[in-house]
Amino acid sequence: MNGVVEAAGVSKWYGEVLGLNAFTASFGKGITGLVGPNGAGKSTLFKLLIGQLHSDQGKITLLGENPWNNVPLKRRLGYCPEQNQLYGWLTGQQFVETLLRLDGMPATNARNEATAALKVVGLSDAAQRPTRGYSRGMRQRAKLAQALAHDPEILILDEPLSGADPAARVHILQTISDFAKDGGHVLMSTHVLYEIERVTNNIVLIHNGKAIAAGNIHAIRALIDTHPHAVRIETSKPRQLAQALARMEHVVSFEFPAADTLLVRTRKPDAFYKELPQIVSDTRLDVRGLESPDDSLDAVFRYLVG
Amino acid sequence: MDWTGSFRKAWVVTGLTLRYLLTTRRAIATGLLALVPLILTLSLAAARVVTFDTILFQNLMIPLFLQVVLIFVTLVNATALIREEIDDNTLPFLLTRPISKPALVAYKYIGYLVAVLVVLIPPVIVAYGVTEAYGGLAFTTDLDVLWGFLAATILGSAAYGALFLFISVLVRRPLAAGLLIGFVWESVVDSIPGDVPKLSVIHYLKTILKDVIAINPLGQYRTDVSAGVAAGILVAVSIALVILAAFVFQQMEFRQKAG
Numbered sequence: 001m002n003g004v005v006e007a008a009g010v011s012k013w014y015g016e017v018l019g020l021n022a023f024t025a026s027f028g029k030g031i032t033g034l035v036g037p038n039g040a041g042k043s044t045l046f047k048l049l050i051g052q053l054h055s056d057q058g059k060i061t062l063l064g065e066n067p068w069n070n071v072p073l074k075r076r077l078g079y080c081p082e083q084n085q086l087y088g089w090l091t092g093q094q095f096v097e098t099l100l101r102l103d104g105m106p107a108t109n110a111r112n113e114a115t116a117a118l119k120v121v122g123l124s125d126a127a128q129r130p131t132r133g134y135s136r137g138m139r140q141r142a143k144l145a146q147a148l149a150h151d152p153e154i155l156i157l158d159e160p161l162s163g164a165d166p167a168a169r170v171h172i173l174q175t176i177s178d179f180a181k182d183g184g185h186v187l188m189s190t191h192v193l194y195e196i197e198r199v200t201n202n203i204v205l206i207h208n209g210k211a212i213a214a215g216n217i218h219a220i221r222a223l224i225d226t227h228p229h230a231v232r233i234e235t236s237k238p239r240q241l242a243q244a245l246a247r248m249e250h251v252v253s254f255e256f257p258a259a260d261t262l263l264v265r266t267r268k269p270d271a272f273y274k275e276l277p278q279i280v281s282d283t284r285l286d287v288r289g290l291e292s293p294d295d296s297l298d299a300v301f302r303y304l305v306g
Numbered sequence: 307m308d309w310t311g312s313f314r315k316a317w318v319v320t321g322l323t324l325r326y327l328l329t330t331r332r333a334i335a336t337g338l339l340a341l342v343p344l345i346l347t348l349s350l351a352a353a354r355v356v357t358f359d360t361i362l363f364q365n366l367m368i369p370l371f372l373q374v375v376l377i378f379v380t381l382v383n384a385t386a387l388i389r390e391e392i393d394d395n396t397l398p399f400l401l402t403r404p405i406s407k408p409a410l411v412a413y414k415y416i417g418y419l420v421a422v423l424v425v426l427i428p429p430v431i432v433a434y435g436v437t438e439a440y441g442g443l444a445f446t447t448d449l450d451v452l453w454g455f456l457a458a459t460i461l462g463s464a465a466y467g468a469l470f471l472f473i474s475v476l477v478r479r480p481l482a483a484g485l486l487i488g489f490v491w492e493s494v495v496d497s498i499p500g501d502v503p504k505l506s507v508i509h510y511l512k513t514i515l516k517d518v519i520a521i522n523p524l525g526q527y528r529t530d531v532s533a534g535v536a537a538g539i540l541v542a543v544s545i546a547l548v549i550l551a552a553f554v555f556q557q558m559e560f561r562q563k564a565g
Binding site for chain 2: 014047050051052053054069071072074075077078079081083085086087089098099101102103104105106146
């Protein structure tokens with residue numbers, strides 16, 4: 001047992017519902033992607049790792065220690081929750097600074113470190129604005145800033161790209177990548193495999209509370225490419241955006257589930273995510289957020305688990 | 307133990323709590339309610355009520371301030387301390403910092419106490435001042451009345467706050483349970499014979515008023531303890547309830563959303 005995260009037969013029940021089912025895995029150094037559909041057990045695993053839950057069965061360690069009520073361990077980790085609520089009445093600067101001071105950091109140091117962290121995630125311009133006015137992408141970046149500002153050994157990021165606009169995604173992925181290059185470990189969950197591919201080859205697939213596969217992303221991707229991947233785009237002009245995206249050969253279909261939403265299905269998600277920012281920039285269309293409904297991934301998981 | 311670090315954390319959590327309790331819409335509602343005694347005394351003065359003196363002041367303040375305003379303000383604020391952080395999903399930001407859960411509860415409670423006293427104390431002082439001024443008396447004439455109500459407000463805020471905080475970590479809907487205890491149990495307990503009234507906060511608050519204020523309307527009130535003992539009991543109960551709340555919170559799991 002010498003991994004960054006070690007889980008051996010970990011189970012967690014929510015009443016009658018099984019959140020994790022004898023989950024066994026070992027996550028090594030660098031960036032590990034935890035991929036699975038909603039309800040697979042990703043957030044449950046993360047909450048066990050940050051000591052917010054304790055396991056009903058099995059053993060779990062983070063950096064070699066039991067995380068439940070382990071106060072010193074919290075100095076070594078940075079956590080970015082999935083939920084987007086922040087302390088809305090605080091500015092971005094105050095938000096990060098306040099949390100840094102809970103690490104026991106003097107006020108001046110906390111101010112400087114918060115400023116630096118917000119710069120890293122590209123939020124310097126909005127640092128003095130109350131976070132209640134932040135977009136989802138900005139909230140994701142503010143959460144990331146507070147997670148990495150105290151220079152932790154490991155970042156635990158629960159769906160850090162969910163709802164972020166293309167620019168925010170680029171910034172977040174770059175930040176994660178730089179953190180790992182500097183020797184940090186990252187554990188990042190997503191239900192969109194293609195998001196994680198940009199920063200790591202090392203993934204763990206989780207489904208129904210169990211680790212069903214672990215290892216190189218490319219082998220798993222080959223299976224998934226046969227299933228069209230859905231992307232939901234929030235935009236004020238969904239029809240114009242659909243026209244612009246129609247030139248992509250790999251796009252299979254469009255749907256308009258709401259007045260400000262476009263649902264695209266593509267057979268080459270990696271190419272889609274790569275080309276989208278350029279198309280948005282060229283057409284000057286307003287894209288407020290991107291999300292991948294996990295029905296496409298769910299189909300893959302059903303295929304994988306038979 | 308790193309006292310400097312602990313002090314910094316206490317300062318930050320207390321400040322965050324104070325800001326939360328005093329800058330949201332809740333503060334406007336509780337602030338307006340806390341002004342009721344002042345509005346009432348100003349109304350009596352404006353209406354030139356002949357019998358308006360410190361006895362009438364006490365007759366109004368005991369049922370209105372101690373048994374309604376104090377309970378409501380402490381209930382709304384104390385139940386928000388932990389439960390609203392859970393409901394708002396902001397608790398993980400605090401729980402992933404190197405600060406123990408019991409310390410978090412204690413620091414939040416201190417923030418709560420400062421916040422409610424900021425809201426409750428000034429109207430009591432001003433209402434007392436208006437009463438004395440109306441009678442043409444100096445501010446210091448009936449200081450025992452002022453001290454009695456200040457002591458009852460401070461100790462009542464501490465005890466009710468600790469009780470409602472404890473309830474908030476025990477149950478998911480603390481407001482309903484708190485309303486039941488605050489407005490039903492605390493109201494009827496006086497009419498129950500024997501030592502049962504000793505199981506309420508209001509009993510000790512009335513004891514303090516009866517013992518501290520020379521001329522008061524509580525002459526017939528049944529109590530066998532002094533103001534000092536009553537104050538000691540309220541402080542001890544407050545500390546015990548905060549410790550219990552911290553213990554329960556230490557064992558709590560935070561699921562929010564199972565992913």
